[in-house]
Amino acid sequence: MARAWGARLIEFQSVTKAFDDGTVAVNDLDLAVEAGTITVFVGPSGCGKTTSLRMVNRMVEPTSGRVLVDGRDVRSADPALLRRGIGYVIQHAGLFPHRTVLDNVATVPLLGGWTRRRARARAAELLEVVGLPQEVGRRYPAQLSGGQQQRVGVARALAADPPVLLMDEPFSAVDPVVREGLQDELLRLQSELDKTVLFVTHDIDEAVRVGERVAVFATGGVLAQYAEPPELLARPANDFVADFVGRDRGYWGLSFVAGGALRPDEVETVTVGASGVVSGDEWLLALDEDGRPRGWLRPRAVVSGPLSEQELEPGGSLHTLGLPLRGALDAALSSPSGRGVVVDRGGRAVGVVTAHQVLELLAAERAATQARPEGGR
């Protein structure tokens, strides 16, 4: 991981929560959340992940055990004051329908006694931070899309600049494309603002995508595994975690294997628009004038006149040099020529790789470092 582990900001010490009807939601949880990280609680419904999260800001009180925030038992603080110091984001955002977006975001500063003018100025700042245009501030929540509402929810949670952010399935209600955008946004925000984020989801993809550390909860409120994502994918602690992580975890784990050692091969190229192109026994990679890949020309093809894109087979996915190996393998597997196109950061082709090369590289890396793989996102 790029970041050194910081202090323990949130600590669960032998925390158990049993409800009146006898169901145990959380069973003897011991877990520490490091400052400045995104920690994800993931698990099937009824596994106690949300209950655990809500014990941090005293929305739920533990039956036994202690929850510490910054070294202090949360039960020693006044609940309302404690919560104002902890950002809280929920599914569907839970915005106040009777308040404008700006006043929604200004809520916590206003509760903290700021003047209305100052709170609104701060709220306007935050709209910018979460990537919303200023005019959205005058609208009402019902006039926003789901993704926008969720952004406002995050802005509201950040308004008082709390060190800790609790996010309870914040992106579950929006469609997958918007969700991915929001996840990226969260990662960006976290790297800029350096908050400690506790994030609950039932979606393991999301957990691995946003989490620096992931706690997998099993039914009955038992912590099944607490690890960094590569570790979780490579070495699930038990059958439950293996099942929960899913069948593609091997392939998926490549997302965390650095591709820096990958040496792309050279490939014969042609330029779109060139005249009198004839291919031999090999596929030819077609580039545009800037060197960006446009597709592949089949072997033994004869093109009369200038080469147009209609004569090309569409290319596969592209692998950007230096990114994790998953992209390289996918590029190779999805390419019609069996060779994945590797591009530089500017999108210009620098060479090709085969699936075989990627696998060899993996084998070599595995042999070299039997220790945990170098992570990176």
Next chain:
Amino acid sequence: MIQQLIEWLADPAHWRGPDGIPTRLLEHLYYCLVAAGFATLVALPAGLFVGHTGRGGTLLVGAGNALRALPTLGLVTFLYLVVGGTQTATLIGLVVLAVPPILAGAYSGVQQVDRRVVDAAVGVGMTRWQRLWQVEVPNAMPLILGGIRNAVLQVVATAAVAAYVGLGGLGRYVLDGIRAVDYPKVLAGALLVALLAILLDVVLSGVQWLVVPAGLRTAGVGDEGRRRPRRSARREVRGETTDTGGGRVDGRAGHGLRKR
């Protein structure tokens, strides 16, 4: 008949003195405001409390229904006889009548506020009091006012009947007219009661427009046509039309309830 009605209304003698239209109208209005006012004082806090805490909801609904089931005139007459023939007794009867709709409106108004919104209010660190006043009451406003409008209409109608047991007001025309076989007078009384009811409802709908936060009025507009469950709940309490259609949003902002 219409001719006679118009003549009756046009007679200057009917616009003067203790039995004149202005006096009777003011009397009627006074009963309604006193009854609805006291009922609001009693029912609104009770309804808000039960809606907010979620405690005693069953009891409240039961009591409300029991009150509703009481025959109004019977109750008013009973109180009049038991308490001893005063105007106060009759007014108490009207208060009892006005309580259930206000109670139901306040209770269900607070109850139907989206759970997630309430959860967020707790989560951002509002105290119970702040949650009630800053989140629950503004969002319950359409139903609260719906309940009050409903109560006022019932009181206007029943106060007319309650003239039977010693109240003044517009009901006097109806009763005295029947006794004297003066049908234009009966009709004039009935007409005036109806007009007063309509007038009060128009005024209250204006109040409602001013007091319901703009965000709730505009709810549903420009939201990909998503339906609001709130509106059907509102109609349950009283079948009024809600002002959600048309109109630019920005032009209406500023009529909110945010400043108390």
